[in-house]
Amino acid sequence: MTSQVRGSQLARLLGQWHALPGRRRSPDYAALAAAVRGLLADGRLPLGVRLPAERELADALRISRTTVSAAYRQLRETGHLASRRGAGSWTMLPGTHRVASSGLWTPSDDRDMLDLGIAALAAPPQLLPAARAATEDLPRYLGGAGYHPTGIIELREAVARGYTERGLPTRAEQIMVTSGTQHALDLVLRLMLPPGGGVLVESPTYPNGLASLAARRARITTHGLSTDEAGWDGELLLGSLRQGRPKLAYLIPEFHNPTGHLMPAELRERLVATAHSVGTDLIIDESFVDLPLDDTVLPPPTAAYDRHSRVISIGGMSKPYWGGLRIGWVRASAPQVQRLAAARVGVDMASPVLDQLVAVHLLADAPAIVADRRRQLTAQRDVLIDALAARLPEWRVTVPRGGVTLWAELDGPISSALARAAEDEGVRLAPGPRFGLDGTLERFLRLPFTLPAADLVEAVGRLAAVRYDLDRAVRPQWREPAVIA
Structure with missing residues (x-):
């Protein structure tokens, strides 16, 4: 549909489309x-969406139907x-143009390369002590097989406590430990999304x-985020x-990647109620979620409004702690966790026990670590x-x-060209189209302050x-795809 x-x-x-630059030089x-083309280019108006009838839009804008008809005709002529x-x-876009978003970037080994493609911090100083303490805890696990499909109990309890402290009572049996947040997402999709199922995502979103x-092979529809604070x-x-009525919706309410928006509590409550009503x-x-800045007060978790097991939350250690510690988790109902564990056996059996023990010790020191991260990120954000x-x-x-990224609106649709040229000058970027579908978002660029x-x-x-x-000389070159994180 x-x-x-x-x-x-x-x-x-x-909005104020009639007041846009160049308006006085253009007919209505x-x-x-x-203005409609601008919404499409920015990803705020999805592709494949049916526009209102001419009379309906004319009434909404309080202009003549003739003006709307001529605008629609011009949009058809431009594709x-x-x-x-x-x-x-x-x-649609001209020539059915589409751009894939699944290219992989790997951090450069060139020490002179400033990598702004990876939105992640270096390891905190507390990591080494946590690793040493974890090796001291390891012997008590060595007598077993080492397979814990839902995770070791110490870590599941620690993660559950974190949710409970945020106002969402959670038991250890509602937590499944994964090998990172991306792994958590993949497992949930394996369990809950049939091939070709419908999914709603934000635009832009995490590549x-x-x-x-x-x-x-999901059928993806998008909800375009605004560039102002509302999101x-x-x-x-x-x-x-x-x-x-999509099967799933994948959303990032806390310090959205890449825009940094924070979804208000009222919308979270309505979102969960609407999701339940449409299945x-x-x-x-x-x-x-652990990285609010400027004393921002977090709304309740989205799952706090869930009474029907419609919300599955995923998270992990990569952003507030370290990306090299591949620990993530799923918070869901206990039956859903058991089904996820059964689906996992065909993928990787379990997460490494030693890594999980390191995570336990880091989470025990979370208040100090996260406070340092917030101070560091606030200062670096302001510098940027x-x-x-x-x-x-x-x-x-x-x-x-909050979060770790700025979403910059550029002075023209130059994001991809800028990224290609910047790499020659030792700066690696994540251009806007990587965060959307169909070649849109060329006016935007994600800039992490990590x-x-x-x-x-x-x-x-x-x-x-x-x-x-940039406009003086263009030198097209073939480049290896790079990992955006």
């Missing part, structure tokens, strides 16, 4: 068509709209999440669930924002309330030089 956007919803997305219909008599008009969905449009998000299960990615304001003032960023402050300033300086020269 093709989802549809109503006239009032599209009018809200368009051309300005309206340009951004397809129409069929009696069926309506739906969005490796899209890769997991592509591996399941989600509740009416549009819930409307997408009601219209499409959609929610996969809630909490990778960044100041450097961008000084060197690239035309770029727009919304200051995130590198030391001096490196961030140097990286922005190199980017400013590349941006200045």
